[in-house]
Amino acid sequence: MRTMTFRDALREALHEEMARDESVFVIGEDVVAHGGPYAVTQGIKERFPNRIFETPIAEAGIVGAGVGAALAGMRPVVEIMYLDFITCAMDEVVNQAAKMRYMTGGQASVPMVIRLPCGVGRLLAAQHSQIMESWFMHVPGLQVVVPSTPHDAKGLLKTAVRSPDPVLFFEYKRLYVAEGPVPEDEYVIEFGKADIKREGEDATVIAIGPMVQKALEAGIALEDDGFDIEVVDPRTLSPLDVDTICASVAKTGRAVICEEDSSFAGSGAEIAATIAERCFHDLQAPVVRVGSPHVPMPFAAPLVDRVVPGVAQVADAVRRVME
Amino acid sequence: MSLSADLCLRMYRDMWRIRVFEEEASRQTGLGTVQGALHMYCGEEAVAVGVCANLRPDDYLLGTHRSHGHCLAKGAEMDRMMAELFGKAEGSCGGKGGSMHIADLSLNILGANGIVAGGIGPATGTGLATKIRGTDQVSVCFFGDGASARGTFHEGLLFGSLWKLPVIYVCENNQYQQWVARKNVAVVDSVADMAASYAMPGVSVDGQDVTAVYAAAGEAVERARSGGGPTLIEARTYRFHGHSLGDRQEYRSEAEVEHWRQNRDPIKLLAAYMRERQWLGDREDAEIQSAVNAEVEASVAYAHGCTDPSPEAVTADVLDTAWRVTQ
Numbered sequence: 040m041r042t043m044t045f046r047d048a049l050r051e052a053l054h055e056e057m058a059r060d061e062s063v064f065v066i067g068e069d070v071v072a073h074g075g076p077y078a079v080t081q082g083i084k085e086r087f088p089n090r091i092f093e094t095p096i097a098e099a100g101i102v103g104a105g106v107g108a109a110l111a112g113m114r115p116v117v118e119i120m121y122l123d124f125i126t127c128a129m130d131e132v133v134n135q136a137a138k139m140r141y142m143t144g145g146q147a148s149v150p151m152v153i154r155l156p157c158g159v160g161r162l163l164a165a166q167h168s169q170i171m172e173s174w175f176m177h178v179p180g181l182q183v184v185v186p187s188t189p190h191d192a193k194g195l196l197k198t199a200v201r202s203p204d205p206v207l208f209f210e211y212k213r214l215y216v217a218e219g220p221v222p223e224d225e226y227v228i229e230f231g232k233a234d235i236k237r238e239g240e241d242a243t244v245i246a247i248g249p250m251v252q253k254a255l256e257a258g259i260a261l262e263d264d265g266f267d268i269e270v271v272d273p274r275t276l277s278p279l280d281v282d283t284i285c286a287s288v289a290k291t292g293r294a295v296i297c298e299e300d301s302s303f304a305g306s307g308a309e310i311a312a313t314i315a316e317r318c319f320h321d322l323q324a325p326v327v328r329v330g331s332p333h334v335p336m337p338f339a340a341p342l343v344d345r346v347v348p349g350v351a352q353v354a355d356a357v358r359r360v361m362e
Numbered sequence: 363m364s365l366s367a368d369l370c371l372r373m374y375r376d377m378w379r380i381r382v383f384e385e386e387a388s389r390q391t392g393l394g395t396v397q398g399a400l401h402m403y404c405g406e407e408a409v410a411v412g413v414c415a416n417l418r419p420d421d422y423l424l425g426t427h428r429s430h431g432h433c434l435a436k437g438a439e440m441d442r443m444m445a446e447l448f449g450k451a452e453g454s455c456g457g458k459g460g461s462m463h464i465a466d467l468s469l470n471i472l473g474a475n476g477i478v479a480g481g482i483g484p485a486t487g488t489g490l491a492t493k494i495r496g497t498d499q500v501s502v503c504f505f506g507d508g509a510s511a512r513g514t515f516h517e518g519l520l521f522g523s524l525w526k527l528p529v530i531y532v533c534e535n536n537q538y539q540q541w542v543a544r545k546n547v548a549v550v551d552s553v554a555d556m557a558a559s560y561a562m563p564g565v566s567v568d569g570q571d572v573t574a575v576y577a578a579a580g581e582a583v584e585r586a587r588s589g590g591g592p593t594l595i596e597a598r599t600y601r602f603h604g605h606s607l608g609d610r611q612e613y614r615s616e617a618e619v620e621h622w623r624q625n626r627d628p629i630k631l632l633a634a635y636m637r638e639r640q641w642l643g644d645r646e647d648a649e650i651q652s653a654v655n656a657e658v659e660a661s662v663a664y665a666h667g668c669t670d671p672s673p674e675a676v677t678a679d680v681l682d683t684a685w686r687v688t689q
């Protein structure tokens with residue numbers, strides 16, 4: 040199978056969806072110039088000149104326009120240059136987009152995708168490195184999608200564009216250059232379906248976004264310890280595939296949950312609580328979470344290294360649940 | 363308005379300090395000692411220097427992602443700024459902030475800001491605090507032309523004018539917003555025109571002419587200090603470098619950049635102004651520049667001698683852990 044980078048896979052998904060459906064359009068800052076800082080929207084201006092809008096620096100305006108266009112039957116794909124700036128459009132996301140269907144008794148639909156480059160990239164400190172998945176998981180009416188591979192990125196983005204409801208689409212900056220196999224034939228990935236990225240018998244590692252790759256690497260290292268881990272990638276945090284997660288934990292009896300964001304009130308907390316509720320009698324050890332400490336992202340490299348969890352932390356956590 | 367030779371020499375030296383500091387920081391980025399993004403201020407020095415020459419140490423300053431110049435002009439220590447760019451414990455923010463978050467609260471420099479227009483609301487709030495306390499400090503908020511699109515610009519200026527707060531809103535209109543020309547995403551050319559919506563004086567000045575900036579800011583500071591309320595100043599300026607280091611600058615021509623560098627360099631313009639008046643000769647000029655070079659070199663040496671933040675620093679400063687409320 041051909042391989043491509045995460046960013047190329049996203050770009051291909053956008054091009055395909057825009058060709059398939061004339062109501063899809065792109066809106067955001069610098070989306071024409073270079074196709075945004077991460078070049079995902081490159082080539083769209085040339086191919087679909089009337090369906091890409093480069094905006095003033097005004098996130099509330101961008102998302103607000105997206106909400107309205109979606110209500111009027113379009114399918115906006117909004118780019119927020121860095122996830123951190125979505126906080127400037129929280130009313131539009133949380134009070135408008137998320138609640139329209141419910142408040143109108145099911146009349147309204149907001150088929151909007153908000154693409155969010157997130158996490159640590161270059162060292163840009165506290166206002167350019169956040170993740171915030173759990174903020175949006177907590178809001179009913181939103182869908183939270185977190186691809187970990189080029190394959191999933193493409194299939195999930197295509198599904199996101201087709202979804203009748205708003206999607207927050209998390210793109211970890213350090214994953215953009217990751218390479219992986221992507222089929223030539225068209226495919227989509229259903230929301231709410233976790234993917235078992237590695238099968239194993241001894242412990243379940245539920246890993247989110249970039250932690251999937253780190254868990255797979257830890258899995259290889261742990262073979263030397265005689266431990267065979269299963270890696271479950273939820274792929275969408277809302278909806279969350281509780282059944283797949285719990286089936287795996289029932290099989291292994293041990294669970295480690297890994298996210299790059301702060302584990303305090305993070306997305307892993309919801310997963311841990313669900314495991315405690317549903318799999319209590321299967322567990323042979325307490326659930327362990329891996330995540331960052333509850334701090335803003337610092338600037339200096341040695342501090343950043345202490346914040347962002349790596350392969351070693353995942354392996355250590357597995358050793359703990361195996362004790 | 364006539365300026366003294368002393369003041370001009372001071373502003374001249376301050377512009378050079380910013381220019382050389384940044385060029386060195388950019389060189390250090392190339393060497394890998396400075397990481398992260400650098401948004402270079404070169405070309406816009408007259409704005410920070412002309413405004414800050416009117417300020418007292420206790421006046422408030424709030425900046426942008428492009429704030430090395432604002433901080434230096436307000437008196438921030440160069441050594442600690444360089445150390446911050448190096449990510450060192452002795453840096454202005456202990457290595458936690460980096461270029462986009464340099465701050466020095468002892469000089470009421472409340473910080474650079476990674477969020478476009480992020481300083482406008484808080485600057486309005488420092489103005490409110492001053493009014494409540496009845497002191498005569500002023501607050502200066504720098505922001506780019508791009509920031510005038512954000513809702514917080516509208517809300518901040520509205521509050522400032524409604525309560526006649528002592529705030530000077532300084533827009534650095536360098537005609538670009540990252541990789542997009544202002545003319546492609548704005549509907550009014552001059553940001554100063556937007557002041558009318560807030561019934562506030564709006565003035566547009568040549569941001570390459572430090573004497574013009576000094577005069578306009580002087581009037582605004584005077585008005586603010588004496589209870590006359592806020593002013594919106596637009597300084598028309600230009601950044602000599604890309605948006606941040608590594609920018610390929612496909613959105614503008616080399617000829618345009620060259621034109622500004624050759625004919626509209628604020629440092630050259632002030633040098634010419636002073637030479638005309640015999641306030642600056644070759645010898646003084648050389649002395650100023652070598653003193654500035656030495657200061658910048660010393661800041662690099664200082665930064666090299668600093669230490670990495672300790673591992674415990676990661677969890678410090680999130681909240682004031684010493685604070686307790688007891689019965």
Ligand SMILES: Cc1ncc(C[n+]2csc(CCOP(=O)(O)OP(=O)(O)O)c2C)c(N)n1
Nearest residue numbers: 124428476477478506507508509538539540
């Ligand atoms: C709220 C927000 N949106 C977007 C950005 C990304 N960004 C950083 S600087 C910049 C351009 C700012 O243009 P302008 O305000 O004119 O300042 P200049 O860079 O020209 O000094 C953009 C889009 C940001 N930091 N914050």
Ligand SMILES: [Mg+2]
Nearest residue numbers: 506507536538
């Ligand atoms: Mg600008």
